[in-house]
Amino acid sequence: MRLLQFSTSHYCRKARLILGYKKVAYEVENLTPGVHILRVKPLTGGQTVPVLLSEDGAIGDSTQIWHYLEKEYPDRTLILGDRHQQQQAQLLEDWLDESLGVATRFIYYHYRSGEGKSIDPSWFSQAIIQIVKRQYNINPRAVTLATQRLEVGLNILGNSWQHQPYLIGDRISIADITAAALLSPLALIPHYRSQYPWLFERIVEIHQHCGETLPPGLGG
Numbered sequence: 419m420r421l422l423q424f425s426t427s428h429y430c431r432k433a434r435l436i437l438g439y440k441k442v443a444y445e446v447e448n449l450t451p452g453v454h455i456l457r458v459k460p461l462t463g464g465q466t467v468p469v470l471l472s473e474d475g476a477i478g479d480s481t482q483i484w485h486y487l488e489k490e491y492p493d494r495t496l497i498l499g500d501r502h503q504q505q506q507a508q509l510l511e512d513w514l515d516e517s518l519g520v521a522t523r524f525i526y527y528h529y530r531s532g533e534g535k536s537i538d539p540s541w542f543s544q545a546i547i548q549i550v551k552r553q554y555n556i557n558p559r560a561v562t563l564a565t566q567r568l569e570v571g572l573n574i575l576g577n578s579w580q581h582q583p584y585l586i587g588d589r590i591s592i593a594d595i596t597a598a599a600l601l602s603p604l605a606l607i608p609h610y611r612s613q614y615p616w617l618f619e620r621i622v623e624i625h626q627h628c629g630e631t632l633p634p635g636l637g638g
């Protein structure tokens with residue numbers, strides 16, 4: 419099993435958390451943003467990572483990777499026993515994937531190119547950040563909207579994560595894994611560290627649960 423990834427991508431972190439939770443052996447292949455398309459497109463027809471190379475072929479998209487791993491390695495399942503709770507977990511996963519994960523990307527790259535430039539001011543890192551900002555059209559207005567969306571989202575997640583270890587039910591689900599991965603870039607941003615301390619406690623716990631290295635800012 420081989421995971422094609424960007425080492426810094428939060429969607430790739432989600433795939434690693436799932437693999438780690440299920441204790442599946444795999445190796446990573448780190449790709450360079452931009453030229454990654456030459457490797458990825460012939461495999462999946464798409465242009466995003468993560469891509470999992472298995473004996474059954476190439477699987478693109480973190481949700482499809484989860485479905486595949488759940489089918490092949492059902493033992494350590496991330497599917498909740500209660501059907502209604504499982505539906506809620508999948509709804510949260512989709513919302514995190516499509517909304518909060520994207521908002522986090524906008525806020526993170528905006529921060530890294532401005533106030534947080536000192537995290538890595540190197541020419542190479544700043545060039546990648548500028549490419550990403552252009553690719554996703556990360557401009558001040560979009561960042562403001564993303565910030566508002568994230569605030570609403572964190573308040574919703576806080577209703578459970580602030581008081582209990584899991585977002586839905588009494589054990590880990592795909593919702594916890596997805597939130598821990600997709601919100602992890604916020605660990606480098608002081609505003610979020612001071613406003614949402616419970617978020618980073620949960621992110622650390624989920625990483626420990628999955629045996630995954632902690633994200634930058636939290637010890638990784």
Ligand SMILES: N[C@@H](CCC(=O)N[C@@H](CS)C(=O)NCC(=O)O)C(=O)O
Nearest residue numbers: 427428429465466467468479480481
């Ligand atoms: N819905 C996809 C999103 C993956 C995604 O957005 N990956 C980004 C890296 S964080 C990517 O590959 N971007 C490169 C591109 O779009 O060319 C998933 O869950 O796998």
